Amino acid sequence: MLLFDDTIAAISTPPGRGGIGVIRLSGSQSTKILTKLAPKADLTAIQKAQLVEIYDPSSSFLDQAIAVYFQNPKSYTGQDVVEISCHGSPFILSRLLGLCLKLGARAATPGEFTMRAFVSGRIDLTQAEAVRDLIDAQTDYQSRLASRQLKGELSNYLQPIKAELLEIIVHLESAVEFVEENLNTSSIETLAKHIAGLVKKLKRLADSYQFGRIVRSGVKLAIVGRPNVGKSSFFNVLLQKDRAIVTDIPGTTRDSLVEQASLNGIPVHLIDTAGIRQTSDIIEKIGIERSYTAMIDADLVLQLIDGSTDLTYEDKNLLTKCFDNPVPFALIINKADLELKVTPEDLIKLNPNKITEKNIFTVSAKTYQGFDELQKNLVSSFFQKDFSSQEDTLILDARHFSLISNTIEELHEGVERFREGYSEEVALCHLHLALKKLGEITGETTIEDILGQIFATFCVGK
Numbered sequence: 339m340l341l342f343d344d345t346i347a348a349i350s351t352p353p354g355r356g357g358i359g360v361i362r363l364s365g366s367q368s369t370k371i372l373t374k375l376a377p378k379a380d381l382t383a384i385q386k387a388q389l390v391e392i393y394d395p396s397s398s399f400l401d402q403a404i405a406v407y408f409q410n411p412k413s414y415t416g417q418d419v420v421e422i423s424c425h426g427s428p429f430i431l432s433r434l435l436g437l438c439l440k441l442g443a444r445a446a447t448p449g450e451f452t453m454r455a456f457v458s459g460r461i462d463l464t465q466a467e468a469v470r471d472l473i474d475a476q477t478d479y480q481s482r483l484a485s486r487q488l489k490g491e492l493s494n495y496l497q498p499i500k501a502e503l504l505e506i507i508v509h510l511e512s513a514v515e516f517v518e519e520n521l522n523t524s525s526i527e528t529l530a531k532h533i534a535g536l537v538k539k540l541k542r543l544a545d546s547y548q549f550g551r552i553v554r555s556g557v558k559l560a561i562v563g564r565p566n567v568g569k570s571s572f573f574n575v576l577l578q579k580d581r582a583i584v585t586d587i588p589g590t591t592r593d594s595l596v597e598q599a600s601l602n603g604i605p606v607h608l609i610d611t612a613g614i615r616q617t618s619d620i621i622e623k624i625g626i627e628r629s630y631t632a633m634i635d636a637d638l639v640l641q642l643i644d645g646s647t648d649l650t651y652e653d654k655n656l657l658t659k660c661f662d663n664p665v666p667f668a669l670i671i672n673k674a675d676l677e678l679k680v681t682p683e684d685l686i687k688l689n690p691n692k693i694t695e696k697n698i699f700t701v702s703a704k705t706y707q708g709f710d711e712l713q714k715n716l717v718s719s720f721f722q723k724d725f726s727s728q729e730d731t732l733i734l735d736a737r738h739f740s741l742i743s744n745t746i747e748e749l750h751e752g753v754e755r756f757r758e759g760y761s762e763e764v765a766l767c768h769l770h771l772a773l774k775k776l777g778e779i780t781g782e783t784t785i786e787d788i789l790g791q792i793f794a795t796f797c798v799g800k
């Protein structure tokens with residue numbers, strides 16, 4: 339077990355000037371350090387903000403600050419914690435931190451406060467990871483999911499599964515102990531059914547990772563099409579700023595442009611590309627090569643079509659490339675403010691196996707019509723289930739996904755060994771492993787190396 343008998347200190351607010359800057363201390367020396375810095379601090383004022391005068395013990399008055407003392411175990415880390423909110427001058431903050439270190443604290447490493455919270459049992463590992471995700475969240479949806487996990491949503495989902503698995507194991511262990519013969523076929527099938535129920539719940543979680551991964555790291559969306567169909571105009575609408583140059587001259591965009599945006603709370607990396615056509619212009623040719631590369635690298639390709647004119651050879655040629663590309667695609671009929679010459683039905687007819695109503699959107703980058711629908715449905719239309727509109731528990735973390743997949747494998751293995759007539763000990767071993775893997779998600783069973791890796795991804799002071 340990790341032991342934390344030293345006191346750590348860090349500046350918990352971001353670098354640079356600010357209205358307020360916070361120094362945080364955690365450990366048994368926290369109050370001693372506070373009284374050395376602020377001799378008049380009242381240590382009986384627990385969890386109460388108090389105005390204190392901070393002195394450099396060897397010289398002079400430093401700043402007026404608000405100090406709060408959280409007595410253990412009722413603190414973020416479960417230890418004595420002191421937070422000093424002083425004026426947000428980088429100079430004062432670094433001087434104050436220097437004094438804390440001189441008075442016996444050690445500089446905290448990234449995530450060390452949260453690691454202490456985990457080790458003292460204040461939060462489990464999924465909640466600790468949620469703290470990091472909440473700080474890193476860049477969209478409203480990401481932050482909502484992180485706060486749900488912080489409240490223990492994933493742990494609560496897993497808890498009954500773990501309890502049930504433990505019950506199965508205990509039952510089997512006692513059967514092994516007291517019954518001489520192997521389990522009979524009907525008992526094995528009852529067990530298999532029971533385990534299949536657990537696997538179903540775990541599989542639902544594992545399946546949600548396909549979407550969760552995207553919520554966490556974002557989707558790469560490549561906007562492609564022949565020249566002048568309105569790719570750059572469409573890109574600008576999604577970005578909500580006039581980023582790409584738009585003109586009525588075909589071949590305006592020469593090089594791929596990448597910008598970050600958010601679609602219904604999901605982060606997206608939008609790529610505007612050069613219009614694809616036959617050309618002898620060397621610069622344009624290089625740009626078009628990049629458009630093809632963007633199509634291959636993307637998570638989702640959006641082929642824009644100018645709905646106000648008939649489909650051209652170039653449109654159809656590019657469509658064939660979309661069919662052959664392993665990346666999923668959607669077709670956007672643009673310029674819907676004009677009379678439409680291309681309808682979704684026309685496109686579906688071209689290849690009903692590959693084009694369905696689900697992957698066609700009709701919009702106007704001029705009047706913005708159709709964009710609400712597109713924002714709402716574009717990303718989720720590529721997943722079996724619309725996770726974004728539900729309050730379902732999602733997994734976003736590769737670590738959780740891998741442990742849940744391992745658990746499912748061990749459960750399958752266990753049942754198979756029983757069916758194949760192996761000794762109960764062998765089959766039970768897989769069920770124990772399954773339980774261990776589940777425990778690793780919340781941190782009940784874990785090893786220090788993994789903790790080090792997880793907390794290293796945090797910021798200092800958290």
Ligand SMILES: Nc1nc2c(ncn2[C@@H]2O[C@H](COP(=O)(O)OP(=O)(O)OP(=O)(O)O)[C@@H](O)[C@H]2O)c(=O)[nH]1
Binds near residue numbers: 566571592674701703
């Ligand atoms: N009426 C109408 N015109 C549009 C719409 N979207 C784009 N346009 C016009 O179509 C022309 C081409 O738009 P762009 O956004 O530059 O097209 P592009 O596909 O990026 O073109 P390239 O960069 O040349 O490949 C411009 O004159 C736009 O104003 C739309 O929804 N409706």
Ligand SMILES: [Mg+2]
Binds near residue numbers: 583613
């Ligand atoms: Mg363009």
